[in-house]
Amino acid sequence: MGDLQALRVFISCLDQQSLPRILQVCSGVYFQGSIYELSGSEVCLSTGDLVKVIGLELLSVSCEEIDTGASFELPTGYSGHFSLVAEDLPYNTIEEIVGLCPVGVDACGSFTFICQNELTIDTFTLPAGKQLTLLSMEVARNGERLARCQMVGQNMASAEILLPLTLRGEFYECQSDRGYSLQEIMSSSRLSCRQFRNTAEKNSGSLLIFSPVYEISAIMHMRKNVVKFPSSLEVDVQDVTEQYQDLVFITPFSMTEVASQPPESFPTMAEILDGPEGNQFFNCSWFQELQRGRQVVLHACAPTTMILASTPKGRKGKQYFIISGGYGGRMRRRAREFGSVYELYLASSQSPGLKVSVTRHCEEVEEEGMPALSVGEQLEVLRITLMDRLGDKSGAAQKVECLICKRTTEVDDEDENDEDEEEEDREEIALPLFMTGHFVEKLSDNKKYKLTDLISSSLPLDVKVVTRDKDLEKDPLMGLPALKLEETFTENMVLTSLPTQPDWCFALPVRWLQMSLCFTSDHLPWSESPERHVETVTEVTEKFYYEYHKLVSKTEEPPPRPPKRKPSSSEVPKRPSKSESKSTKLRSAVTKQLDNLSLGETKGKRAPAPPPPEDTLDQPPPLLPRKGSSIAESVSVHNTYVKSPTVAHKSAKRLSDSDHDYESIEDAFKNPHESLFY
Structure with missing residues (x-):
């Protein structure tokens, strides 16, 4: 048993290579509020307590003037020098x-x-x-x-x-003239207990003595977490390491330390000492069970292949999942949709021979090298190349990355035997990567795939779960309209279950859970190891999704769109005056109203009827008999002019009351407008 010493003196002379050491508090009760802030939990050193010191970290150096008794603290990086007395x-x-x-x-x-x-x-x-x-x-x-x-x-x-x-x-x-730094003094057991003077003061300075202030990391008997307190606490301790060698102190483990345990350590019972604070990453049911003091069964720990998946934005917003490779559901591939040529390029680099169909018209822009695309055209991605773009006024050509595709248009049955026309319907076109468009993937199979079969090919893939995993009580992927399998990654997982349901297991991702556990000697909740049902789908949050991509992936930026060509001075249109602009807007609005007054569903499908002969302008149009009735029954009074409705008068009055100085043209169209409407 060691001699009785002050904690400060014992720690100053302690060789850190001899840790851990077991100390017994021999005098005094120390209770200080600041200790709570350091360790996050209550610390009280009472007479008779056993403390297992497991680590030391130098916080600062206490400097005391022997002549005056004044003391102050110096940081460990202090740059001054001292001479040995x-x-x-x-x-x-x-x-x-x-x-x-x-x-x-x-x-x-x-x-x-x-x-x-x-x-x-x-x-x-x-x-x-x-x-x-x-x-x-x-x-x-x-x-x-x-x-x-x-x-x-x-x-x-x-x-x-x-x-x-x-x-x-x-x-x-x-007496030596050599100067010592504070770091040299603290690293030498001979120098740390000697007296010094400040080199700047020489022989006239006060005698100084240094003592280190450490932050002690320790395990206290019958406590379940590591406590930290400074070595300057005024308590006396005694080294009792030899007498209490067999004393078992509960050791807390982080998730990373649990995963590093040898395989023979599992299965075992464990108790949660500090549960994960806040729910930033998981939307699953088992996360709510990870509370402080809860008993869990740790079955095994091993690296596991996981798939990151997401759903399209829907009524509940986007959902995100990590799926184990052991998922037992069946999936069908869905056609992917692409909103730009750059997305086509990324997909084709992972899936050579990609074929898509155009779903929206794209107009040709000759200055930027963008060809016209029509709905229904089939494109097969061939390669990517650099092509010359039309130069600017100086005539300098620009290199633009383009995706070369084979375009195929659907031909009529009559023309299927015409080889010349068929060759004309297949051509290679160049699509700049900055070009926007709307495309959908062409799929040729309708098979049901296992997840392992899909991830063996290139990702991402759009799928739909058509058969649920029967090993799951509730498959969260079943019923989703679509699911995008984005990428695979390997994660250390600790297979865990609750003692009440030891056969229903869930996997704890080591990297994403900040919690501590301790192994206990409690008996496992079974006589024979049960058949395990593993929860292979874990719903995660948007926070997890974006934090994952920050850690492991780099998103490529699409190519910038080239600057617009500046038209020459002769091509610059004349800017209309303010009054002309307002008059043009009014004419456009009235013309649009007239266009919307087409009869039936014939708008845009056929040309308007020719005007009637001049000699019949003052006569009403002839009346045609209704089908299935006689001419006498179909006779009715012809349509006559009616008064303008109140709404039309109000609109005309509103226009006339305006402050514009141009002539309204609504009067020129009022009578045809009303007669046609009624």
């Missing part, structure tokens, strides 16, 4: 010097001393007052221990002599 106490033998001082020239300096009296060694006489520097220890052939020392003579000539450790005399340490 030689001690006044004499050494009586060389053996005493060797036992208290380091042997050899090291980074922290060597020990230099003088002898006040004359020494006789065999036939050699060493005069008094000569400075000797201790170099090393040696053992003679007869077993005698000797100290090799260096002596500096006249003209700085040096010589080495061997002094027996039993040599007696009155030896004193010599």
